Amino acid sequence: MSPLPAPLIAGQPWTALAPMQDVTTLPFMRLLGKYGAPDLLFTEYFRVHGHSTLEQHIVDAVCQHNTGRPVFAQLIGESLPDLRRTVEAIESAQLPVAGIDLNMGCPAPKVYKKNVGGGLLREPSKVDEVLNCLRGAIKGRFTVKMRIGFDSDQHFERILDLIEKHKVDLLSLHARTVKEAYRSEVHYEYIKRAVERLACPVLANGNVTSVAKGQWVLDHTGSAGLMIGRSCIRNPWIFRQHREHFAGQPIFQPTLGDVRAYIEDLIVATSRPNVDGQYHINHMKKFLNFVGLGVDTDGQFLHDMRRARSKSELDAICDQHLINEGRADLPFPDEPIKGLVARPNCETSRGCSL
């Protein structure tokens, strides 16, 4: 087993950016570098099938994120020759990856019906073959991200034993079943069970919404670190805040004015000269869906921003809710406001198509 790259501050639990289709793109990774990079980053997945090639936008994210932190490239697929071929392509292109990660958790029906992503968890014998193939093909670190099962925990222990058997270097565990998608509570007790059963480090994933919650999850699971997805879209300072907390330092508390500046950064980072303005605004709404969970209790910001049709309309809405009438100095809450929902709040079928 290869040890993980050390965290930025020696001795602290690892923090990791969860892989997110259409979100953990090059511009977003770069922004995280500015706001406080996680210790480890994971890319969107490379689709692996009969005629797949390495998607250039993911290659660009690997090569140009400039966060100074190691990045793992995620794969989704089940065809052994194609998985082997993809690993060889990553290695022969000398992509600067810290390791290669297998997706065994994607809950989009379009994906799991093809027996990839979360679909693999239905068949431990197939998991055995895929892990064996990847362990043999990958010269460096081989990591897995998975859920606790497909529609139950039936195969959980068996799959953990396969993770052990194939000397996986890191397990990131999103402690829900595939069928639970994002609706249920997160079953953190399964992370504790994985920590107790496996020799490799385990990252706890699922609803780590704040430093207080992160510490609670570490205390209750004994995991080696935390993998954070949606909450770093809402609060890009969350990795820095964890580091400050672990070091016993004062924790940075963003204001609504800081959030307004973050939104402007996002707009600039994600704009492309050849991309249609309306498309860009719609893409921004994916991020603002999550940011809006911390803006106002009645969800008026979410309501208004979803109706914005242009950059100037979006600017005015952001100023109205985050800057005007003294709002800029108000604290941005640590936790998402109860009762507000991001739509969509998960992988979309477009993002997940294989």
Ligand SMILES: Cc1cc2nc3c(=O)[nH]c(=O)nc-3n(C[C@H](O)[C@H](O)[C@H](O)COP(=O)(O)O)c2cc1C
């Ligand atoms: C928009 C979106 C896209 C996602 N894409 C991926 C993906 O490509 N690969 C993956 O393993 N998980 C993916 N996930 C799942 C996340 O990595 C993570 O497991 C999940 O969001 C739970 O963590 P959180 O509560 O911190 O968000 C995605 C989640 C979201 C919200």
